[in-house]
Amino acid sequence: MNKNLEKAVRAFKKGDENAFDYIYDQTRVPVYYTILAILHDESLAEDIMQDTYLKMIKELENYQEKRQFTAWIKTIARNLALNEYKKRKHELNVDVSESDALFDKVYPQSEKQYYLRKLLEQLPKDERDIVIRHVLLEEKHKDIAKKLDMPLGTVLWKYSKAIKELKRIGGENDGKIY
Numbered sequence: 053m054n055k056n057l058e059k060a061v062r063a064f065k066k067g068d069e070n071a072f073d074y075i076y077d078q079t080r081v082p083v084y085y086t087i088l089a090i091l092h093d094e095s096l097a098e099d100i101m102q103d104t105y106l107k108m109i110k111e112l113e114n115y116q117e118k119r120q121f122t123a124w125i126k127t128i129a130r131n132l133a134l135n136e137y138k139k140r141k142h143e144l145n146v147d148v149s150e151s152d153a154l155f156d157k158v159y160p161q162s163e164k165q166y167y168l169r170k171l172l173e174q175l176p177k178d179e180r181d182i183v184i185r186h187v188l189l190e191e192k193h194k195d196i197a198k199k200l201d202m203p204l205g206t207v208l209w210k211y212s213k214a215i216k217e218l219k220r221i222g223g224e225n226d227g228k229i230y
Contacts, residue, residue, distance in 0.1 A: 054078065054122070061121050064205075065112055072205025076105065079122055083129045090133040100136055102193045104129040106212050171218055179214035182207055 057078045063071035083104055088097040107128050115124055172180050181200065185191045191199075197207040 057121055058117065061112075061115065062117075065115075069203065069205050069209060072109075072208070073203055075121075076204060079125050082122060082126055086126045086129045087133040090130065090137055096136065097133075098192060100129065100132050102208070103132050105208055107132065109208060109212055171221055174221055175214050175217060179210045179217075182211050183214045183218070186211060 057075065060071040060074040060078070064075060080101070084097060084101050087100045087104070088094065091097050091100065104125065108125050111128070115121065172183065175183065178200075182196055185196045185199070186193060193207050193211065194204055196202075197204040200207065
């Protein structure tokens, strides 16, 4: 068991965002190869790796120190990779513009954009920038961190926080885009 890793996990749990960098450095290789072994796609493996660390942040309070942290995070990575594999295996390609019958109502694009803009305006600028870069521009978290000159842990933390807030705000409107 890696004592320094366990110390970093405890520090991160207590709010030390800098501890994330150590956790990431110590676990990134086994996490990446766990995912790659399932998906056999390097680009997709990097995306699932980011999701793994976001989920780790979200679920860290449930981590029991009696377990080995690396095994715990590799389990998260494995489960996310398997879910992605199953999703892609059974994925249907549906053209929304040709499938109006599948939806109760298709909202005009300009109304969706207006609603999205109003939601994003309610976030602090740094969180809004991170969400826009990741979701709309499809940049990876590590690239966002470099461009914004922030630690990767901070970017992941702010992204997770922003998404929770958007879900909360969007939930007030039943999550409908209109």
